Amino acid sequence: MILIQAPFLNLQAILDGLMIGAIFALVAYGMALAWGVMNIINIAQGEFVILGGYITFMVYKLGFSPFFGAPLSFAFLFILGFLLYKLIVHRVVDRDMFISILATFGISIMIRQIMNLIFGSQVETALTGLGTIFLFDHNITIALVKFSSFVIAVAGALGVIYFMKTSKLGRAIRATAQNPRAARILGVDTEKVYAYTYAINAAICGLAGSLVVMTYTIHPYMGLPYTVRSFMIVIVAGLGNIPGVLASGLGLGALEELSAYAFGTEYRIGLVFLFLVIILVYRSKKLAKRREYLK
Amino acid sequence: MTNILEVNNVSKFFGGVRANEEISLNIKKGSIVSLIGPNGSGKTTLFNSIVGTHPIDSGSIKFEEKELSKMLVHEIPPLGLLRTFQQTKIYGQMSCMMNMKISKKVSNSYKRMFDKLPKELDDEAEQILSFVGLYEKRHLRAGELSFGQQKLLELAMALMNEPKMLMLDEPTAGINPTLINGIIDRLIKINDKYKITLFVIEHNMRVVMNLAQHVFCMAHGKMLADGKPEEIKNNKLVIDAYLGAS
């Protein structure tokens, strides 16, 4: 089988996978944040990523290096996330989770279609002009842009984690995640916390998107796979398990690359969704042995 | 007098917590038995263990000679064993009458699952609701009932299912004290007239004294003592357990 016969190709796939996995992990961390603090599953997660990509793409189109787009994407999505919270999301936070799923689904459709109208439906990428390094006698190629996006993604994740641990807002967010009622009683403005959490999540996605457009491609309809990937990562790792989320993100990236390599790239997206189902069913069956179910 | 329920060395651990440790008890058919013990002693866990809400870690549970510990939750009520919940579980958006009608014990075979609900079911439901005092509220949505009223509805639903044995988790908690005598009377009647064995978790000692023929006391996950109500009332271990000395 192909996987066994070509060790370098496998290694290549794994390396590429880890590098893109860092981006997945970043997006998953954002989703875990929104989910853990506000108990909403943000279906628009992927659309935030793609939108972030388009912002950076526009920067690139204006003649600048896409790397300057990263902070811009971050800031733009932060503001957008904040606005969306104040306009729509705050109305669904306390309700049935399906309501929040549907509401964010509606938001995702709107963003997706607006992007389609503004940017068109062709696939885009932003060139960074970074080269490639070759290892093992040209058997392994590492695109420097992929490597740098890996570094930025990891740095971004660590940055947000550090912010969460040390800043006043970060601690307020963590307190609210553990017990919103208690936090409220102790004087934490939960509405503010929720708004900033959603905004930070959007910003993280924006940053991830800028990395995606640099290293791969974007397209208005490519959002949902990112949403699904982050959902998968969160349920595999568990909501509060940050190192787990990061590790699972990397793992998923590697798994995806290997599968795309083994089965063919046209199956890639389908496989992502299939993995989701497999993970869910596997987890459920394991819990069912203890006569429990996924809550 | 045969034993309708035999619990033998049942243990259940949650992580490091020994919720049930080597619990053994037997309940005679047709009796009224009470399970008491301070909060956290593992009473509800034992109930959950018996009816299959979670698997047990060791031991055996026999209901009328049938082993329950490997069965799934929905396989146990057809055998004639039902339980009610401490935090009431009812069908909130459906009316009390519908709650009752769906509780009737019927076949779930593919042939029978599409049967229409017979008219006689209404009469039976009304009769039982009247028995527990909920007749006037029978058309209200179950979710609109107060906590205590929901407890009565749960009891009524259980009776509708014609059980041989009923496990009640704090049936009088949340009930208006003026009604408790009525409830005690009802429970005695259920046992006496319909020959339903009762296994009741209770915190209200007055209820225990007036209702139970035999009492089991748990503490810290273990069976502490058992005997007639009067004996248990004066048992030093039991008193210490409640007052927190042990």
Next chain:
Amino acid sequence: MISDKKELIGFLILLFFGIFAPIIAPSYRVQFSELWIFMVFASTWNVQGGKMGYNTFGNIIFFGLGMYVCASTQIAFAFNLSDWTAAGGYKTFVHSIPDYFISLPIGLLFAGIVSTAVALVLGSFMLILRGHYFAIGTLGLGIAAGEFATTVDIWGGGMGMTVPVWPKIDGQDLELFFGVGMDFFFYLTFILFLFTFFTLKWLYSTRFGLILTAIRDNEDKAEAMGIPTMRYKVTGWLFSAFFMGLAGGLFGNINGYIEPTEVAFNGATFGVYMVLMTILGGKGTLWGPIIGAILFQLFKEFFWTYFLGWQLVALGFLIVIIVVFFPEGIMGWLRERRPEWFGEIIDKKARLAQVKININD
């Protein structure tokens, strides 16, 4: 349900349009056919989403599958399927009149059967999932189905395939008693809707219907009362799958061509429509999905005509508005205003009545 007289009026209105629409509004035949299909979408989604409380994004799978199976059967009846797809479909092969009218019902039958069989398999593990896990899991399945369909070459892969075209005599469309192809399928879809409506009406009147709502209200309690919930959950999905399969088969024929992600397994439009329509009309009721489908089709035609280009943005916006402000839908709003129409007796006396236990009973 609303009182029988109101239901009868509503039904007669539907029946009127179901019989006369191709005559009084022939240019809207396709929209009406779509409306009947939407009613089937919403009514079947309601079995899981409204009555049972299991929000599914996966019912589209049965629609798409039915579409492909029906068309494949119709084609394979007279020709070789891969030849058809490779050579451009009906441009190269034309069904004879007997072939067309025999293969169609067989195709529909297979569509229903295959969809139901797939639901049986999928349900056996998907219906173990609950709440948002079920929702997102079925979303994943629905999209995966579309993605994998693009790799099936015999179905035309990503390009899709055409369906058999309405037979012609001497270059003119064959005219039956009630009209030509579009009229024929209008009536077929209306009949499908009637079939679905009466089956579900019957289903809800049985114990099965009550168990669905019991599962929605408290699945743990239902199990604790001895109900083997899995059996009911899966059987419910079989009903939905069957009608969705038939709907898919008919829709493929109306649309003229089948494309995997845009037509057959379009989770982003059809998959969402069925949820939206049911919520808009009022989930959990028999008529809610129907009212929702009518309103939605009106909105859709309005948006597509006046907001062309922005219609999907408007759709997303509509979802947000409905979900945030009208989650109970039209029927829910009606229920607040006129509870007696729903058999709910708001007896002030009952509300205030104390529990009375007569010790002498």
